[in-house]
Amino acid sequence: MSFLLPKLTSKKEVDQAIESTAEKVLALRFGRGGDPVCLQLDDIPSKTSADLSKMGFSV
Numbered sequence: 693m694s695f696l697l698p699k700l701t702s703k704k705e706v707d708q709a710i711e712s713t714a715e716k717v718l719a720l721r722f723g724r725g726g727d728p729v730c731l732q733l734d735d736i737p738s739k740t741s742a743d744l745s746k747m748g749f750s751v
Contacts, residue, residue: 699725
């Protein structure tokens with residue numbers, strides 16, 4: 693399910709994500725897109741992204 697979530701591929705993109713979410717909580721997951729455990733972890737926020745965004749979380 694990692695294809696449903698934004699993928700940051702460089703340090704600059706990570707820095708921009710951090711700087712642009714001053715009023716929200718940002719959860720970053722570092723791992724490989726093909727790793728089954730990482731894909732299971734990606735599934736949780738992808739299914740709840742609408743609810744999390746209402747609470748101030750950035751998915």
